[in-house]
Amino acid sequence: MxxxxxxxxxxxxxxxxxxxxxxxxxxxxxxxxxGEGDPGHVALTFDDGPDPRSTPLFLDELDRLGCRATFFLLGEMLDRHPEVGRSIARAGHEVAVHGWRHDNALLTRPGRVAAEMGRA
Structure with missing residues (x-):
């Protein structure tokens, strides 16, 4: 080779x-x-979130359980629903980047994933 x-x-x-x-x-x-970490912390991945219909339901249930979580969000959805993203942070949860949109990173050209993560 x-x-x-x-x-x-x-x-x-x-x-x-x-x-x-x-x-x-x-x-x-x-x-x-x-992603192994604190067993008392939940990591939630919303492939299409934040979503104004489902995210508040998760926030309510997490609040009821007294649990904090990490929400991996898509930039394009956060751009569409910024208030839902703000409600996640206001409730004391961690906000993380899942990408700009939900594309298969293995099938996209090198460099595009990094660029979209930076955009998000």
């Missing part, structure tokens, strides 16, 4: 690496990449 092929393989692995965090060997090798 030539040097260009090695560089290309390395870039492909770097691009796809985070998507492999669900694999047991990767979780054992890199637990922080797999």
């Amino acid at each position: 030539g040097p260009h092929a090695l560089v290309a393989a390395g870039l492909a692995l770097l691009h796809a690496g985070p998507g492999a965090a669900w694999l047991p060997p990767v979780r054992r090798l890199l637990p922080s990449l797999a």
